[in-house]
Amino acid sequence: MTRRTLVFLLSVAVLLGAGGLGLRGTWPWTRLSDTVPTARAIVVTQPFRVVHDTLQRGETVSALLLRQGVTGLDLRALASALRFDPHRIKAGLVFSVRREGAADLPTHVEFRPNADQWLRFVRTAAGNWTGEAVPIHWTMDTIRVSGEIQSNLYEALDRSVSDATLDENERHKLVYQLASVNGYTLDFSRDLQPGDPFASVVERQVSETGEVRFGRVLASQFTVGNKTYQAFSYPGANGQDAYYDANGTALKRAFLVSPVDFRYITSGFSFSRFHPILGLFRKHEGVDYAAAAGSPVEAAGDGTVTVAGRAGDYGNLVEIRHRDGIVTRYGHLSSIGLGIRPGLHVAQGEQIGRVGMTGLATGPHLHYEFRVNGVARDPRSIRSEPGAPLPNHELADFRRQRALLSELLGGSPGTTPITE
């Protein structure tokens, strides 16, 4: 007997058996028609599917919508009512498009342009689109983050703050923020040393979907050697937070300590990788900051550009004259900022060029000089010049806030939720 014959015979046996049982009304299983009322057939009138599409680099939102067959949806026309900026929608944003019916027509478009809201667009029967902003709620608490520097601040925060409290991305942003708050008094790439303790009081926000981000830095304290640098936030005249020392003197100074934002300093990641010439001051009358090529270089203070161009070993150089006989120089730039030329007035923090290795340089870095009446000085020495004091009538209020923040700063080491 061949295999095929066997299969045929078995099939016949099964059919005969089933037929016999059916005829006798003794199905071994319950016939649906006997016990269950017949359900009305479900007619799917609105089958739908949801397609996700990601905005590609260099692509416009209109191009993405067109690819999805979405027509007549003018985001720009709906933008102001929904309070979002269509120009700030970045590559990588995921759009969900819901398509319905046999025609597979797009009827809903949804995306999240920022951390605070969803945007939903629905096509009406008339073929127009209506938009709706759905806010995402964040609750806020205050945490204390503290620890001790072993190699650098990134590593110290990674050690003392758990992922559940703040993820790595937020921890690194907090490092930049702490460097920025203390940017007139501390050079994070040169000053912090192993064993230095630090603490900060930070707002933390948790969204209804469980995301965590940090808010404002309320206070920070870094002990470098035997000196303690404190920063207390206090609302300034423009409603924005400003930072003050314990006496109510503004931390803001006429000069930034470092003309390269700490986030770009490559040596900031590890002191063991600290380039031997970095920080050496006397030999070449300046400070070198190792930073990725192309990192923005900022004017350390308000002043007038006196040199902007090629200058021997300096390579591309910008020189700025400030008041009180102070001159700053920025060398080895890969490029000089557009429109930066002699005679131009620049403001503190304004971008004047980008880090490079033009002139006599073995790797990308900024050569920074700070000269007073022609004599090179360590830019860190300028931190002795005091900032503006708070007006007298605000001092009592400031002291109340400072007392509260000081108490929060002084808690036990590690990360502690302070309020819920």
Ligand SMILES: [Zn+2]
């Ligand atoms: Zn140098």
